[in-house]
Amino acid sequence: MKPDIDALVTRIPGSVDFIQLDSAKCNQCGRCLVVCTMNLWRKRGNKVFLANDYKSRCLECGACYQVCEADAIDFHYPSGGKGVVYERG
């Protein structure tokens, strides 16, 4: 059994970007790919990028920002009242 995690998340969609990748700083260490449980980080060749639909899938844990020792990932919470809603958190 593998619960469908997207079906288990409630969200109020927001439009403001809240994660930015500075590709010039990224050293392709790949830690963001490992720790993002939603698999929102990808690597093609030696380029890391963030999924286009991250705003509708991100759980706002901040793991990608925390784990990025190269300081290439910037993260702020989505606008007030937007984003993930945990009713049983």
Place this chain on the structure above:
Amino acid sequence: MKDYDIIVVGAGPGGSIAAMEAASRGLKTVFFERGRKPGEKNSSGCGLGPRMWQDFRFMTELTPDSCPSMRAGAASRSYFVNKQGVVAGYVMARPTESVSYEPAKSFITMNVYRSDFDPWLATYATNAGAELKTSTLVTGLMREDGRVTGVIDEHGEKYRGLVIGADGVVSMVARECGLRKRWGQDHVTLIPQYDYAVDPRKIDDIMGDETLAVWWSALFPAAYHVFFHDGFHIGLGNWMTWWDKNPLSYLNQVVNLEYFKRLVRILDARPREYHVHLLPWQGTPTDTHADNVILVGDAAGVPCPLEAEGIYPAMMTGRAAAETAAEAISAGDRSKEFLDLYDRKWQQTSVGEEFKTGPELAHIWRALPFSPKETMTWFVPMIMEILGGILDWSQPHAVRVRQVMRQVKSYLPQAVPFLVKEVMPLLQAILGDKMELLTSPEKLMASMPELQEAVASAFEEKEGSS
């Protein structure tokens, strides 16, 4: 520009207590919540310990009317999962005879959904006169003449006052005031968890007053299993340095255990939500304050060094922060040096007491259930050999005892270095001078002369024994 005495960023338990304590001292206080209501962004700690009822008298007013998810229980369970993914055994435990604090004999933890608890707690702050601003993200700190004097929200509105950063593990306040950009990777954990819906009657029938379970395993880092009125959380975590693949894949190993699936079937449980969050877990909180800024709760890194529960430490540091802020304002001195008082205050509480042996506690926990491959691969079979080995009549019982002891002995090459490296420093820190008895074999044997003889004869190979 709006002027306040105290600005609290975050309306979780730390923020609400800080706001309540500040407002009840007559300080003009505002506290901010980025969600539509407090608690709807939290998937973190859910356990309220008996100590909280001692330190916060209003806790007696927590009822199912205000907090429908609450469920207290006196018993916990530890499952031991071996390398093959089999639950090799489990232990149920109630508060032991050494428990001295009376309420703790009747319950070990009251579990609550934060989506219930945090809004309830925030009403104590608003009733005390603090102003709550919901659906409002604080995006930066306001500076005047280079000094932090307040905060700025996402709409550009400015608020001047002493800033209490209660904004959680990824703290904007800590970052913007220069205290910490991010945590050391071995000071913070990542925790995915599922919430399952369960009929409350099923929980009562099947779990009784068991309220908490820990799954100790050689396959995944320790998983916690926490029961609420109508559901449970199953989650696990480890430090950022540990993960070698998607953390969710380890949690899915738990929910795929045959034993867990059986529990899900008999409880008729259904997955309801998926959460993930970071949690600071470290031995020594540092950098808790700066000029005109105090951090509390997760933002200050104060979750318990042993089991990482953060609600109580957040509330205690929230109170210490408000007291310190009140003194700073009346002294007219908001410098970092004056605010050193904050550390002295919280360190004198029972939260500070935990951190006296913080590094040792954090180490031993990390070395045990959070090192599944290194430790749990021998720890689980060793524990189960002791617990389960005797209840076996495949051989005459005396033969079985020798087999069990020989098997236990085979784990000693791993267990002894573990004791020396991880357990001894903790005992040293707690026992101090009395440690001598444990570190000097002569003194120990002198006090228990029969011990050496017993150990020697127990492990002695006898001809014909198997």
